[in-house]
Amino acid sequence: MYQIVATKVLAPTIKLFEIKAPMVAAKAQAGQFIILRVDEEGERIPLTIADYNRDAGTITTIFQEIGYTTKKLGALNEGDSLVDFVGPLGQASEIENFGRIVCVGGGVGVAPLYPITRALKEAGNEVISIIGARSKDLLILEDEMRSVSDTLLVATDDGSYGHKGFVTDLLKQVIEEKGDVKHVWAIGPVVMMRAVTGTTKPYEVPTIVSMNPIMVDGTGMCGACRVSVGNETKFACVDGPEFDGHLVDWDLAIRRLAIFKDEEKRAEAAASC
Ligand code: FES
Structure with missing residues (x-):
């Protein structure tokens, strides 16, 4: 136990x-x-x-x-x-000294981003972190992220704290104004991670995302967590959860999550009967 x-x-x-x-x-x-x-x-x-x-x-x-x-x-x-x-x-993050990197976290995705950011900082990177939530009361680990970052920027959808808008607005600003961003890490809702990869793609900044599909056995046997990356089927539980965000088939990932959301609603309804 x-x-x-x-x-x-x-x-x-x-x-x-x-x-x-x-x-x-x-x-x-x-x-x-x-x-x-x-x-x-x-x-x-x-x-x-x-x-x-x-x-x-x-x-x-x-x-x-x-x-x-x-x-x-x-x-x-x-x-x-x-x-x-x-x-x-799953595979641990590949931590090395890239130079200037940006860590982008949305919602509860800031939680797994925190130890990665800390490890990147300890490896000697200049770390710019951008965290976001729908509103101020839903923002988590601000102090913890600040303690392992050289710069911390905050965005809320409703403008109740920090920049009013999305983390991608701030990311674009950092890439354009600071330049020389070597790597971006993004963890959060799938739509956010897709938006981050869309932001970094024109600048050709390598972007790592952490996929969070449904998982059952966690050993690569059941296939529940499959994602398509660079036209190859990968299992998030053993090959990931981190992947090159520019190669992820986001439409497929979003469709698969929607299927499981319906299943979840049915499970909740059955449990409350
Ligand atoms: Fe079953 Fe990944 S959770 S293959």
């Missing part, structure tokens, strides 16, 4: 859980994820690793209560335990 040792509400519907899982914490690296099950009857859900503490043997994960299982998870308290907690899964 994997005990929840700390919880924190970061924003309405967004929670942070610190979970005791020493074997996972010993190996976790930026960019990887875990799969958990809340109880014996529960489905397996992938969650990104927002941080890890090897000494304490804990993994920090941040999630949004948007579906049946994440709501069930969010209802747990400090001291409760999870039945399964498997990881670290």
Whole structure:
């Protein structure tokens, strides 16, 4: 059993859980994820690793209560335990000293972006971070991202904090005004990541995205997490979750997510009967 040792509400519907899982914490690296099950009857859900503490043997994960299982998870308290907690899964981010890089995070995507940004900063990069949310109250990890960035810019859709508009407005500005951006990392909703790749493409700035499709086994066996990258089928759980954003088939990724959203609604309706 994997005990929840700390919880924190970061924003309405967004929670942070610190979970005791020493074997996972010993190996976790930026960019990887875990799969958990809340109880014996529960489905397996992938969650990104927002941080890890090897000494304490804990993994920090941040999630949004948007579906049946994440709501069930969010209802747990400090001291409760999870039945399964498997990881670290997926490939770690390829961290090196590129020079000037931009890390772009949207919504709950800022959580997995944080350890990657920290690792990039530690590798000697000049890090410009851009984080965004629909409104100020939904913005997470601002202080944490500032602490690992040379510059932090903020955008909110409604203008309640920082730039009024999208993270891509700020990204375009940074690329044009500062120039010499060697790499961009983008994690957030699929539409945001697609918009980021559309922004960087004309400037030919290599852009890494972290795909978050539905996952079942997390071992490359079930095929649920398949994405098309450069016209090849890849499994996000073993080949990813990070891919070259300019090669991702975004239309397909969005269509597949829409199918699973319908399934999720049916599961919630069935559970409430
Ligand atoms: Fe089954 Fe990736 S989750 S192949």
